Amino acid sequence: MKIASLFRIIPLCAVAAVCAARLSADVIEIKNGARIVGTITKITGGSVSISTTFAGDLTVKQSEVTSIQTDQPVAVRLASGTRFDGQIATKDGAIVIAGADGTITTSVAKIAASWEAGGKDPAVAAMERHWKYEAAVDISGTSGNHDQLGTGASFAAKLVSPQDSLDFYTAYNRQVSDGTKSADKFKAGVDYSSNFVERYSWFVRDEGGFDRIMSIKFYDTAAAGGGYDFIKNAIEVLTGRLGLAYRYDGYETPGTPSVNSAAADLEFASDLKMKTWEMVNKVTIVPTFADFKNYIITQDSYWQLPLASSTWKLRMGVSNNYQSIPPKGVKKLDTTYYTRLILDWQ
Secondary structure, rough: HHHHHHHHHHHHHHHHHHHHHHHHOOEEEOOOOOEEEEEEEEEEOOEEEEEEEEEEEEEHHHHHEEEOOOOOEEEEEEEOOOOOEEEEEEEEEEEEEEOOEEEEOOOOHHEEEEOOOOOOOOOHHHOOOEEEEEEEEEEEEEEOOEEEEEEEEEOOOOOEOOEEEEEEEEEEEEEEEOOOEEEEEEEEEEEEEEEOOOOOOEEEEEEEEEOOOOOOOEEEEEEEEEEEEEEEEOOEEEEEEEEEEEEEEEEEEEEOOOOOEEEEEEEEEEEEEEOOOOOEEEEEEEEEOOOOOOEEEEEEEEEEEOOOOOEEEEEEEEEEEEOOOOOOOOEEEEEEEEEEEEEOOO
């Protein structure tokens, strides 16, 4: 009898375990009567994000939600600014949050944000300065009718906050085709910008390096000035900057005088971020005051999309360097096409 009873209990325990697993989930109900079961990942910006096993990640307008239930404690910030960590339930149309410090009653509309219990408020974290890093490498080659080898690497470290940005960067690119170098350039620089009003900013920057194909033994451009954000939102940023600069270009070509002059600095930068890709464009024009016909235009445009992991990205782009008065025997325009594997983290 004991053995028979044991065999009856085991299936019942298995059923109970399955039922418990099914009950262990977050639930939201919306005005049309639909009931969505999954894991609530966050509430922010008037939307509730929930991850489900049947439809992936879903986002529901908070104004359409009538009921919220979590199976684990979460952190909640109310519209008044009050933070409370606890488990959410809905009773008689009201939101009840039960935590270690007691219970509070509110409404769906008064929940400003939610995140992982015990974690830092994302709004507070976004206001703090933090480092972001990016490393990139690209290696390409062909053999047969033509032998070609291209290598490139770059690294950037950026200290950012909503008010300012400090960017350190360096990059090297070398291309050899049939034994002849078609690219051999290096650059390193620093750029700082600070928003003193919502759309207005000031900046200082300095960049130096060499470009042996353009016969530049060493160059350095230091600039400072002001900027304005023509477009500035969560999806798109378009910024223009205007300032004064000092430009030095020392050439390898014999008989070519160095450029050593004050200059103007004109820059445009755009960054369009969509859900699955990003498009970036940067243009800089630096004409010298000694001769306005002597100017350099640099341009870099790329399209970037994430790979399997959010920290890995693929970048495809083109960069141009135009020198209005190049050394003798050097073409004015130098163009580079590239495909790079990007690793970024913070």
